Amino acid sequence: xxxxxxxxxxxxxxxxxxxxxxxxxxxxxxxxxxxxxxxxxxxxxxxxxxxxxxxxxxxxxxxxxxxxxxxxxxxxxxxxxxxxxxxxxxxxxxxxxxxxxxxxxxxxxxxxxxxxxxxxxxxxxxxxxxxxxxxxxxxxxxxxxxxxxxxxxxxxxxxxxxxxxxxxxxxxxxxxxxxxxxxxxxxxxxxxxxxxxxxxxxxxxxxxxxxxxxxxxxxxxxxxxxxxxxxxxxxxxxxxxxxxxxxxxxxx
Amino acid sequence: xxxxxxxxxxxxxxxxxxxxxxxxxxxxxxxxxxxxxxxxxxxxxxxxxxxxxxxxxxxxxxxxxxxxxxxxxxxxxxxxxxxxxxxxxxxxxxxxxxxxxxxxxxxxxxxxxxxxxxxxxxxxxxxxxxxxxxxxxxxxxxxxxxxxxxxxxxxxxxxxxxxxxxxxxxxxxxxxxxxxxxxxxxxxxxxxxxxxxxxxxxxxxxxxxxxxxxxxxxxxxxxxxxxxxxxxxxxxxxxxxxxxxxxxxxxx
DNA sequence: TCTACTAAGTGTTATATTTACACTTTAATT
DNA sequence: AATTAAAGTGTAAATATAACACTTAGTAGA
Numbered sequence: 001x002x003x004x005x006x007x008x009x010x011x012x013x014x015x016x017x018x019x020x021x022x023x024x025x026x027x028x029x030x031x032x033x034x035x036x037x038x039x040x041x042x043x044x045x046x047x048x049x050x051x052x053x054x055x056x057x058x059x060x061x062x063x064x065x066x067x068x069x070x071x072x073x074x075x076x077x078x079x080x081x082x083x084x085x086x087x088x089x090x091x092x093x094x095x096x097x098x099x100x101x102x103x104x105x106x107x108x109x110x111x112x113x114x115x116x117x118x119x120x121x122x123x124x125x126x127x128x129x130x131x132x133x134x135x136x137x138x139x140x141x142x143x144x145x146x147x148x149x150x151x152x153x154x155x156x157x158x159x160x161x162x163x164x165x166x167x168x169x170x171x172x173x174x175x176x177x178x179x180x181x182x183x184x185x186x187x188x189x190x191x192x193x194x195x196x197x198x199x200x201x202x203x204x205x206x207x208x209x210x211x212x213x214x215x216x217x218x219x220x221x222x223x224x225x226x227x228x229x230x231x232x233x234x235x236x237x238x239x240x241x242x243x244x245x246x247x248x249x250x251x252x
Numbered sequence: 253x254x255x256x257x258x259x260x261x262x263x264x265x266x267x268x269x270x271x272x273x274x275x276x277x278x279x280x281x282x283x284x285x286x287x288x289x290x291x292x293x294x295x296x297x298x299x300x301x302x303x304x305x306x307x308x309x310x311x312x313x314x315x316x317x318x319x320x321x322x323x324x325x326x327x328x329x330x331x332x333x334x335x336x337x338x339x340x341x342x343x344x345x346x347x348x349x350x351x352x353x354x355x356x357x358x359x360x361x362x363x364x365x366x367x368x369x370x371x372x373x374x375x376x377x378x379x380x381x382x383x384x385x386x387x388x389x390x391x392x393x394x395x396x397x398x399x400x401x402x403x404x405x406x407x408x409x410x411x412x413x414x415x416x417x418x419x420x421x422x423x424x425x426x427x428x429x430x431x432x433x434x435x436x437x438x439x440x441x442x443x444x445x446x447x448x449x450x451x452x453x454x455x456x457x458x459x460x461x462x463x464x465x466x467x468x469x470x471x472x473x474x475x476x477x478x479x480x481x482x483x484x485x486x487x488x489x490x491x492x493x494x495x496x497x498x499x500x501x502x503x504x
Numbered sequence: 505t506c507t508a509c510t511a512a513g514t515g516t517t518a519t520a521t522t523t524a525c526a527c528t529t530t531a532a533t534t
Numbered sequence: 535a536a537t538t539a540a541a542g543t544g545t546a547a548a549t550a551t552a553a554c555a556c557t558t559a560g561t562a563g564a
Contacts, residue, residue, distance in 0.1 A: 014266040015339070015365045057363045061339040085337045085367045087267070087313040111309045113267045113367070115337045184541075201543070202523070225539040226530035436512075453514070454552070476561035477510040 011054040013107045016114040017065040018052030018152070019080060020159035021073075023123035023139050026185060029192045030123065030139040031156055033146070034072055036100055037135030047096050049149045050156070051134065052114060054105075065117040073137040074129030080117040083162045084155075087113035091151045100149070104133050118159040120193075122177060167193050171212060180216060182228035183207070212237040263306040265359045268366040269317040270304030270404070271332060272411035273325075274445075275375040275391050278437060281444040282375065282391040283408055286324055288352055288401070289387030299348050301401045302408070303386065304366060306357075317369040325389040326381030332369040335414040336407075339365035343403045352401070356385050370411040372445075374429060419445045423464060423490060432468060434480035435459070464489040 021032035033048040051072040055064035061082065070076045089111060092098060101108035123139060130137040140146060142160065145153065166172075167190065177185055187203050207213060213231045220227035273284040285300040303324040307316035313334065322328045341363060344350060353360035375391060382389040392398060394412065397405070418424070419442065429437055439455050459465060465483045472479035 012266050012363055012365075014264050055339070055365075058341055060341060061337060061365065082337060085313055085334060087307070087367070089310055089312060111264055113264075113307075113313065113365070115339070115365070115367075182541085199524075200541085201525085204542080206522090220531090220541095222532080223530095223540080224532040226528095226541040228541055434512085451553075452512085453554085456513080458551090472512095472560090474561080475511080475559095478512040478557095478559035480512055 009056045009058050011106070012057050013054065013105075013110040014112055016052055016054045016112050017061060017068055018050045018086075018114050018116050018155055019065055019069045020050060020116060020118040020156050021069070021075065021078070022118065022120040022142070022159070022163060024120065024189055024192060025123040025139070026188065027192070029142045031142055031145070032073060032075075032128075033138055033140050033148070034130060034134035035136045035138065036133060036149070045147050047094075047100075047149045048138075048140075048146045048152075050152045051137065053132075054112070061115050062117075065115075071132045072130065072134040074131065075121075075126050078119050078121060078126075080119050082115060082117050084158055085113060085115050086151055086155055086158075087111075088151065094149065097149045114155075116155050116159065118163060120163060120172070164193060164195075171210065180218065180230040180232050182220065182230060184228060186231075210237075261308045261310050263358070264309050265306065265357075265362040266364055268304055268306045268364050269313060269320055270302045270338075270366050270368050270407055271317055271321045272302060272368060272370040272408055273321070273327065273330070274370065274372040274394070274411070274415060276372065276441055276444055277375040277391075278440060279444070281394045283394055283397070284325060284327075284380075285390055285392050285398070285400070286382060286386035287388045287390065289385060297399050299346075299352075299401045300390075300392075300398045302404045303389070305384075306364070313367050314369075317367075323384045324382065324386040326383065327373075327378055330371050330373060330378075332371050334367060334369050336410055337365060337367050338403055338407055338410075339363075340403065346401065349401045366407075368407050368411065370415060372415060372424070415445060416447075423462065432470065432482040432484050434472065434482060436480060438483075462489075 019032075023030040023032060032051065034051050036047065036049055051069055053068045053072070055061065056067075059067065062080065065080045065082075066076070066078075069078065069080070091112070091114075092101070098108065128137040145156070148156070172189065172193065177189065183204055186207065187198055187200065190203070191198055212234045214234050216230040216232060218230045220230070271284075275282040275284060284303065286303050288299065288301055303321055305320045305324070307313065308319075311319065314332065317332045317334075318328070318330075321330065321332070343364070343366075344353070350360065380389040397408070400408070424441065424445065429441065435456055438459065439450055439452065442455070443450055464486045466486050468482040468484060470482045472482070
């Protein structure tokens, strides 16, 4: 049985979830991929994938995403946000993908629609523990991705677009940075996501005006330059803010 | 077999699409619902639904949405945008919904995940022709909805939220108004969606500054007041605009 | 033909937001 | 003591927003 064994509850053969986990390492934006552990017949190129799998019949989509992510990468308690569904009949057009499905699925030929989730986390705050059919989980630089199975490249691109977009009208960063952090770190985060440089003074002014940041007395120590002040998030204000995205901005 | 007969290609028993079609009649915002044609056992309340059905195994999600909408309401060539997936195991918690499924589905008990689409159209530009299991299709005032099956109320609310949100950072109106239209008509459209009043002068200034509107020489005739100037959309600029939503606004 | 009615169309001012831009400060390192 | 590195700070100009009321061009009816 091995890989084909499943837990007590039944799998829905036609619906899966995939997780696009973006990671920030204080420097660059990365994405989490798994090694499916497939030994290519010959020396064909290795193919990576997003952590994802079929949903169970007794869980909802959000629960499935949480479970699958945990099963494959060890990550848990991550806030996942749904951003789209992907269901082209030709999602499954690579021979290597089909081979792989045959090794893990009861119905490898079934037409699968996948519901995609994304999150953005602080890389060094979480430890990866690949398991189930994931041989290993890795962080890949967002602009240097390996070959991906199925339509996972398309899914990642859609997720990145969503992330960039969201970052423009919602505050980001909570849970993404250390408990206490400097404004430079927060600025770097935005710059990594948006792929642009931001003006230091304007950034500070803007982010401090919204008041979901609380300045601490504490400063950096041991740095070979003027030490930066630490800040923490005001979680309550921050949550309020996200709730009201709706009223937040009226463009036209 | 009647209702249970299906066309040549197989249905995926676990995945459906639902369409939230918002309609604008120059006055109010409405949503399109179908009468499932169910005769309640007793005099129990009539239950309405969004146009939606299972997808076929050989079509993608967008195609399924187009097809299902056309089959149930006669509407075609409508731009549908996906906005979310809904898949709580308890979507199916009303007895009347189960009864109804038994009358039309091969596997009425199957766990179904639905992918939701929305659109916004000009009501009097389209004719409704209910068919398949839809006995009739109606426009309902968005703030006076009848009893709805499944989780369709939740889906409509999510769709409306999306629509309001989108209207704040994307130009709306193309395909929603007559070929040529007045600024008042466009303003009414925004007011209907946002549920607020807008200042005439500020609205004009703002919308004219973006230049996706082309003024015509032509004016209204026969109106018992100063005739309004007609405008048409500059489709090219308008499309550019939507493409670049990404760079469009940088809030933080 | 005059009057009343209706919606279209128009401009200004005060306030808030955005952008661009360069020097001083504080620490560690040599 | 001099060097290096990033933190931190202010201003002015340009742009965007919000609030607000009167005139105009037509129809309809007296």
